[in-house]
Amino acid sequence: MSETGGAGAVARLRRLELLALALAKAGGFLNIGAGLLTDRAEMRSVPGCLCLAAGLLPTGVGVVVAGFRRGRVLPGWVTADILVTGVALALNAQLVRPGPQTGWAYFSYPYSLLSLVGVGMAYRRLAVTAAAAVALALVYLLSVWTVPGQGWNGVPNVVSYLGLTPLVWLVTHELDSNARTIDRERELSEDLARGQERTRYYRILHDRVLQTFEALLRDGLVTAGEPRSYLATEAAWLRHLVETGDERSSGDLLAALDSVAARMAHQGLKVEVNAAALTQGGSPHSRLERDQVAAVADAAAEALANTRKHAGVDRAVVRATVEGGCVLVSVTDAGRGFDPSALPRRSGLERSITQRLAEVGGTVLVDSAPGAGTCVRLAVLLKP
Template structure:
């Protein structure tokens, strides 16, 4: 695994840790609110001398309320994890049902204690909706249900509906503030996690760049210098071995410059591949592509043009090896004013263009390839004067 990949994994792990921390905070808040609600409900019932014990089915409804509350509190308090949204829905629905059923089932008892004992519990439940749901639509829906149920219970006990509006407004405000604060905490945690992940990735990339620079210095100062000395100073007598070492040294120098891209996606890499293949056959090729290497046009050469140039270059170098009578060629490539130019020059025996010998493949493999991509190709040669092949292809206009 590279250091950059390690940094990315560390960033993802950091983000997961931050999200988990926010979820734990929400779970603790839900646990505190729920336990507070259960204690409040229980204490009011004890103070009221178990007044609901004989009003059926109020004991069953209260038992359902306590059970759903405990089911929410258990994972939130022990495992620091929010339970299912359906469990929250069941609990909130039981609160609303009790607010509607209590005035009908035990109207006289409700008149005594409503809304003093019901309001705190409903308020805490409204706050819990803001903490437990991420969607404001869900929070608004449940606050509407709770507010409507509480208003109905108040009206059934003799209160005017408009007198309940301040209490409902308090539910809306408390739930909204709880939802907004939770959302801000979640967003800030995500921003911090992303910043930490980016910093870890930058550190890993810097370390990788330093390691590559160190490796490049070692390769350049030791191995590359040795390979080029073997070729330059004539220490290798065998022409094939010397050509192979020269090819590898040129590849290594290109790699150290950073020109190790995908041959299928970069015209310069395509041409260098053809040159290396020719060198592998024993041909000495001097490749000059400085004006193409730094040109912005290099990134917008379509694959079909790169393939055509590669085919033309391969055919031209093959002709040098087979027919020129020399083992040296000069390849020059540049891009200027939106035109890509490739030339191959040798100082071999040449030929008379008017009496072109068969088998050179110039018309089919060079001229036709250039014409197929909207370019032109010229071949200048004379007997005993060498051969100069030039291919020019205009590039598509940038979008």
């Protein structure tokens, strides 16, 4: 299940997390700005504090920008941000004047608390999250201990580090669990809907097409030898599909192309299959998956059907080879051709061939021109 793409619940949660992180960082920088503007009297070195504030910008902004680019809060960036924040806590403590109250001059403290929001979101394990919170709390405690007049005043603030981070982690992981459950239930619902749709189509095929085929054979309306044999073969295949849902795809591309050529011959189109490269021992085309073989064979069959209907010729050539990690199959005829750019966007070529190949990661290239014949090239990437 993808965590970053689509419109699923998990993807929406990731975007919500990034928005929360961006708001937390914005709040942290507002705290820094308030300190620089209102509490300069408590600073030993205003330029030093300005440089320190500028030093927090790269990772503070980077963790948000990188997260939005990748679609989720990135642990690596959060770790870098926490390390920089820890250094800022120590340096900021040395840049404030001694005394029981440092006010907003110690701007790294509220900034560091808000930075822990990213820790609670980024790390998957609670132990790692807690360790990051404890480490930052210790850095803070040691830093304020070095400021004369602070001493034990910083101890109560440690509770904020140790309480906020696990809370964010628990809320994030509960939401994540719920989002994953929602996505799983949605996928199951979609699978059920697809299954019901297939059942409806199978019922239509059985009640209309298959019954018609078998009635033609049973009532003797088709008596000629070759047409009757072809119709009987197709009726048997359709009954097997309706009853089992299995298209009888063996996963053998050469056999599938030969079967397509035989079907086209029954319909009056002579097809020469040139696939010598697939007969060689160890041919990598055997790594094609069944759905890829079915898609290529069906696309080739559709291209040949177009030749039979539109090209004005009774011959076509199918060539298959393996090049550059791809199986390439071309369907070529010397017919009347056409202008591919003139086809409507939702033409049969796109629906029946291009989309079919795209579903298995394949591509289609159509080379044709009026009076110059047509060549449809199908390419499918071999799995490693």
